[in-house]
Amino acid sequence: MxxxxxxxxxxxxxxxxxxxxxxxxxxxxxxxxxxxxxxxxxxxxxxxxxxxxxxxxxxxxxxxxxxxxxxxxxxxxxxxxxxxxxxxxxxxxxxxxxxxxxxxxxxxxxxxxxxxxxQSEEILRSEDAEKVLAYLRRFEYTSRWHVILELLWHTGIRLGSLYSLYVSDYDSEKERLEIRNCPDRGTPLKNGE
Structure with a gap:
């Protein structure tokens, strides 16, 4: 052959x-x-x-x-x-x-x-994150930046997953977020479903 x-x-x-x-x-x-x-x-x-x-x-x-x-x-x-x-x-x-x-x-x-x-040289150290979160909790409570940092710090989700969140994705009774792949809404997830 x-x-x-x-x-x-x-x-x-x-x-x-x-x-x-x-x-x-x-x-x-x-x-x-x-x-x-x-x-x-x-x-x-x-x-x-x-x-x-x-x-x-x-x-x-x-x-x-x-x-x-x-x-x-x-x-x-x-x-x-x-x-x-x-x-x-x-x-x-x-x-x-x-x-x-x-x-x-x-x-x-x-x-x-x-x-x-x-390893990336651009990491947020725990003590710095806690200081920033303490400031945001006191002076900018529930501001956009406060919510973003709380979500990223406590969940470790990708930025694309964060971007895909809507208020309706939060279940206040169970205190959970639902991350959904929604390309039709312009918020697809990196790994799809």
Missing amino acids: TERELEPISLGRAKEMYLEARKHEVSESTLSGYHYRLKHFVRWCVDEASIDNMNELTGRKLQEFKTWRRDENGLKPIKLRGQLDALRIFLRWCESIDAVEKGLHDKIVMPVLKKDDE
Whole structure:
């Protein structure tokens, strides 16, 4: 059995097809994330590497992209890893449509993360949160910011889940919130239902 020939396709077209194929499988925010992460790769291929056909991609080219992306804006290792993960998934899909050689996605060498790289430096410490909450409870009780911080601090929900809440989602008798996926109201949840 011989391997099928690669079929020429531009990077932009491959990305469009990929996003269209994933449209009904993932949430809008996930799709938007794929678009954002892949646009850097497409930009590098076209502007920096003069690649206009997916068939031209090689392991060496992928390493050059990784180095360029890391050095371009001092991208943190955790962000670089996220972008390379998205690229690997995209390339695996490209393999399925004969746009790149089989196994190309495995040629991306992922950055090794240190414990410090895996944590965000932007965290709200407990003592700071308690001070802010004490202030809000005393001087801005039930203000928008007070409610937002109380909900985020005590539940740990995603911002998208917070954004999706309506007053009717609160059950005062049971003291519960109901988080619902409502794309028709413009408040879809990241992971759908």
